[in-house]
Amino acid sequence: MRSIDITDKIRALSVYPYDDYKVVLKPKMHLYYAYRITDTGIEIELSDYLENAPLSVLNDECAAIVKWSMGNRYVQPPSLTEYLRTSDFIVKSRPTYLKRCRSLTMTQQGRCKNLIDSVERLMESGLVFDEDIRNSYYTWADHMAKYKFGQCNQTFRVVSVNPILDDDRVPDEVVDYVIYHETLHLRQDMSKTRRPHNAQFRTWEHMFPDHEGMENYLKNIYSVLE
Numbered sequence: 573m574r575s576i577d578i579t580d581k582i583r584a585l586s587v588y589p590y591d592d593y594k595v596v597l598k599p600k601m602h603l604y605y606a607y608r609i610t611d612t613g614i615e616i617e618l619s620d621y622l623e624n625a626p627l628s629v630l631n632d633e634c635a636a637i638v639k640w641s642m643g644n645r646y647v648q649p650p651s652l653t654e655y656l657r658t659s660d661f662i663v664k665s666r667p668t669y670l671k672r673c674r675s676l677t678m679t680q681q682g683r684c685k686n687l688i689d690s691v692e693r694l695m696e697s698g699l700v701f702d703e704d705i706r707n708s709y710y711t712w713a714d715h716m717a718k719y720k721f722g723q724c725n726q727t728f729r730v731v732s733v734n735p736i737l738d739d740d741r742v743p744d745e746v747v748d749y750v751i752y753h754e755t756l757h758l759r760q761d762m763s764k765t766r767r768p769h770n771a772q773f774r775t776w777e778h779m780f781p782d783h784e785g786m787e788n789y790l791k792n793i794y795s796v797l798e
């Protein structure tokens with residue numbers, strides 16, 4: 573995929589005070605934004621995941637990046653935050669994200685365990701709610717760092733799980749616990765916190781029965797499975 577030039581869609585007012593500007597959408601795995609000051613003005617790079625975003629959102633985002641280029645902190649425009657939460661954005665751009673990830677198996681059914689069974693048990697026990705898993709996607713990873721057991725991408729609402737847990741010797745509760753932890757990241761409102769494992773998160777996490785036992789199991793998993 574190549575870059576898409578959207579300069580003609582951006583109002584000059586959004587990039588004021590630069591007279592000369594260029595705005596391109598680039599294909600990268602994560603949502604990202606960047607700018608470069610050129611001899612004559614500014615070049616703004618946005619993620620191609622925003623290809624179908626309303627023009628008002630793209631203009632707001634360019635204005636935010638211009639402010640950033642003037643030495644202010646980057647602040648994501650509320651219109652963009654809102655757009656990124658729409659199912660239209662999540663469901664349409666996720667297949668591209670999944671393709672770019674490369675480390676995912678894109679299946680919930682592992683050799684031994686099905687991730688959706690975990691989600692269902694968590695819902696039955698009242699730990700996870702419909703709203704938490706709205707527009708979400710769960711998949712086994714085909715590899716992950718040794719002591720990382722799950723991962724959550726909040727933008728595309730993708731939860732992936734370390735394949736080490738796809739083993740009959742691993743109790744179902746342990747997989748449920750990892751899924752629970754990652755699902756709590758789906759529940760979090762990241763526009764309001766920059767610290768994912770904050771006090772609110774820990775309170776939710778500690779609602780899992782014997783969560784300390786689960787943590788201990790994970791800490792020692794490689795000696796259990798040897």
Ligand SMILES: [Zn+2]
Binds near residue numbers: 753757768769
């Ligand atoms: Zn976490």
